Amino acid sequence: MLGAVEGVLLSVATSEALLGIVGNTFIALVNCMDCTRNKNLYNIGFILTGLAISRICLVWILITEAYIKIFSPQFLSPINIIELISYLWIIASQLNVWFATSLSIFYFLKIANFSHHIFLWLKRRINIVFAFLIGCLLMSWLFSFPVVVKMVKDKKMLYINSSWQIHMKKSELIINYVFTNGGVFLLFIIMLIVCFLLIISLWRHSKWMQSNESGFRDLNTEVHVKTIKVLLSFIILFILHFIGITINVICLLVPENNLLFVFGLTIAFLYPCCHSLILILANSRLKQCFVRILQRLMCSEEGKEFRNT
Template identity: 35%
Template sequence: MFPGLSTLFLILSGMEFLIGILGNVFIGLVLCSECVKNQKTSLFDFILTGLAISRISQLLVYFLQSLIMGLHPQVFAIFKLAKPISLLWRISNHLTTWLVTCLSIFYLLKIAHFSHSLFFWLKWRMNRVILVMLAFSLGFLILDILLLETFSDLFWNLINEGNLTLAESKTHYIKIEILLSFSYFVPIVLSLLSLFFLFQSLVKHTRNLQLNFVGSRDFSTKAHKRAMKMVTSFLLLIIVHFLFTQLTNWMFHRFLDNKFTKFIMLVLYVFPSGHSFMLILGNSQLRQIASKVLKHLKIFLKRQNPLDL
């Protein structure tokens, strides 16, 4: 029934997948080539490279799920097949979210100016702070996976023993997933704090410039505003992504046979795809290289079609 809807869904999923892959592969290739050329890498490049890799894996998981939803949605009713897909989903989402949070903290420690001794201590040990955050996020991920695995096996055993119906199991499983998804609030709160302190630093910096009769178009002001835009874009995208992730999980478990349910998943591609292009536009190095690539591509296309105006 409605074979055209499944075809349309697969086409749209494929387009969003390719757009996201192009953006993240571009970031990864540029930063890896710079690392090989300079024989060293900065903390910023390390975070962006890790983010590009995690988003490529995230997009692969999304596209795999899109293929299953478009071709054989009944697979999700099979516990042994749905379980690893759900696990890959959580791992890729977790790594991507925390790496972007590390990027927000990096912007704060690199650009903001505060006279407090704690901020100086964190700023001086910025590399260690980011590494500790990543280690903390991995511990959080392990705990998250263990809890999800424990509850999944418990519900499955209760179904096999006849103590719990499949519908009741789905309801409890959704509740557990929603509860475990509150781990998103930790990186979201950290990014909100980064944005707040960046704003506080910008206000303080602007006030000092006005007291000293200096214009507000200096490098530090531009850096503050650029960092705030990047953190704000991440927050908006991650909040939308979080809400639609919960909605998607709920819809898949409650209305798996509904032909329109799968289209909700298309919104999930926006975060790993859209934010990568925001990073390219917000980084001067990536933006310049992207401009050169587009210019060479335009010249190549003109040579291939010399009669076109």
């Protein structure tokens, strides 16, 4: 049985998961409808749809595994179940970071202002950049899957006393953890570099505007600031998400600690929940659709109240 604090944290985590699913489903549906209406799939639409779908899968994997682990851990006893969950987790989590990194690079190449020939070459060949990122993703999977296979075959993960436990030295666990998340680290570093370059671009553009003393509204600066806010929010929330997942992995070394596990889960769900809302508010098309839906819901509620009076 869960204690009072554990129950509250699990309720918060479940609410975050539901909000994350609703927000990302909205993003995916809007982009899919635009694709059907225009009969064309733009790069930004494809990236946002893929990011939303990968987050939905990520949330379902996390919340399903959490509820089974807390309330019916015996369902995880077959080794092939935990192996399948591990594979699905690697695919969903790395796809999620890949789409987020692709989104940041897309914004960077479309918004930033640099005269360097490398930047101009990349700007004209954005498809080559995405092909390189796909190669990074495939290489990451090639490194990650063998680690999970080896852990399962060597019986490093065992179901003992109604809980899953990892039986290996801390140094070995750290090495396996690094290999499994190596691709995630690489993509995250690329995102940090892109965010840093966007800040430099904004600083240069602001300096140029001050030197010209232009009184006109600077739309480019607004776009710069909005994009940097989206990227910084992703970086902060993803760091919290990674901390939460790390706490859950540590729980495999500290069995029967539901409080620590649920706390890590609550932190991990902040990312798919909050960042989907940030993307909706930052994207004018998504924001307009969201406002229209809210207006229709409010009108329908007012109509019901009017009929009841």
